[in-house]
Amino acid sequence: MAVSSVPAGPSFDEIRRAPKALLHDHLDGGLRPATILDLAAGIGHELPAATPEGLGEWFVAAADSGSLERYLTTFAHTVAVMQTADALHRVARECALDLARDGVVYAEVRFAPEQHLERGLSLPEVVEAVLDGFRAGSAEAAEQGTPIRVGTLLTAMRHAARSMEIAELSIRYRDAGVVGFDIAGAEAGYPPTRHLDAFEYLQRENSHFTIHAGEAFGLPSIWQALQWCGADRLGHGVRIVDDIGPDNALGRLAAYVRDKRIPLELCPSSNVQTGAAASIREHPIGLLRDLRFRVTVNTDNRLMSGTSMSREMALLVEAFGYGWPELQWFTVNAMKSAFIPFDERLALINDVIKPAYAKLT
Numbered sequence: 001m002a003v004s005s006v007p008a009g010p011s012f013d014e015i016r017r018a019p020k021a022l023l024h025d026h027l028d029g030g031l032r033p034a035t036i037l038d039l040a041a042g043i044g045h046e047l048p049a050a051t052p053e054g055l056g057e058w059f060v061a062a063a064d065s066g067s068l069e070r071y072l073t074t075f076a077h078t079v080a081v082m083q084t085a086d087a088l089h090r091v092a093r094e095c096a097l098d099l100a101r102d103g104v105v106y107a108e109v110r111f112a113p114e115q116h117l118e119r120g121l122s123l124p125e126v127v128e129a130v131l132d133g134f135r136a137g138s139a140e141a142a143e144q145g146t147p148i149r150v151g152t153l154l155t156a157m158r159h160a161a162r163s164m165e166i167a168e169l170s171i172r173y174r175d176a177g178v179v180g181f182d183i184a185g186a187e188a189g190y191p192p193t194r195h196l197d198a199f200e201y202l203q204r205e206n207s208h209f210t211i212h213a214g215e216a217f218g219l220p221s222i223w224q225a226l227q228w229c230g231a232d233r234l235g236h237g238v239r240i241v242d243d244i245g246p247d248n249a250l251g252r253l254a255a256y257v258r259d260k261r262i263p264l265e266l267c268p269s270s271n272v273q274t275g276a277a278a279s280i281r282e283h284p285i286g287l288l289r290d291l292r293f294r295v296t297v298n299t300d301n302r303l304m305s306g307t308s309m310s311r312e313m314a315l316l317v318e319a320f321g322y323g324w325p326e327l328q329w330f331t332v333n334a335m336k337s338a339f340i341p342f343d344e345r346l347a348l349i350n351d352v353i354k355p356a357y358a359k360l361t
């Protein structure tokens, strides 16, 4: 008798080889543990572990805290070793290489320049070191047969008061690799409207920005980010489910987000660690995809979550039974929502992503 077998979903290795697009990844949340050890030794910064394996495990365990505020404390160690042009260049170069090796063909990587001034660098020096690092890593990745396009987002910290300066910096470097702006950091108590002048300035400059909203705080944060600040995308935005009823009826804000095709930069593992979702299986990404919100899959902080773009997708395959059509949909959604020009987005979709998935589906 024939045993009926459920066809296995895409394997991790197949997912790794498939082209992927990533919109939400923090430069200071993705360092190689060995690089942190190396850089820390050079400046005498004390770390909580002495081996790459031990340090990697420490970051994941410490970030696994159930609170965004506690999760964010782990960045003290990465930011501490990213205070010179050489260190920033190295971290950015390795980031581009690591993402390319994971099959990411387009990535927007963000970081907060104001956090890298402790050893005398100026804001432009910080940005230039990172942009150079991304250029070097991307060139090497292309030579290795894994081409990647990396765009940089400049982040302002929402508890601080430098958002206007950082927004101006993003415009100054808009033709040199910076493709947009963001605000990040503790959400509760720091509404995005504190930075309204920066967002209004960016709108007048015809620029693009995303806002971390709807992660550790709910609908009012999302509403402000969209309706007061004019965000093009939502960093996380996962709490939009609070505006969806048990019968899947959409409230006005949820309907607006879906109707306007506002991209949601969902980060499953990160959300479980900060307590924004109970588990991957219970993550609202399943519902939001079923309801056809513009959902994208992201890593947030590869170091703190011990993850990669391939791993996030593999976790969703396991939890929700997704196959290639869903993985392609997430990838095309991300590419459509990218901050690079339309013709460049289309070229990646039509020349790279669709042909590769056509062979897989």
Ligand SMILES: O=c1[nH]cnc2c1ncn2[C@H]1C[C@H](O)[C@@H](CO)O1
Binding pocket: 026, 027, 028, 029, 068, 072, 075, 079, 110, 111, 112, 115, 155, 184, 185, 186, 212, 215, 270, 300, 301
């Ligand atoms: O998921 C996040 N929510 C809010 N802030 C975050 C998240 N991940 C990283 N950050 C913060 C810590 C970093 O130092 C900063 C810039 O990348 O952004």
Ligand SMILES: [Zn+2]
Binding pocket: 024, 026, 184, 212, 235, 300
């Ligand atoms: Zn983030």
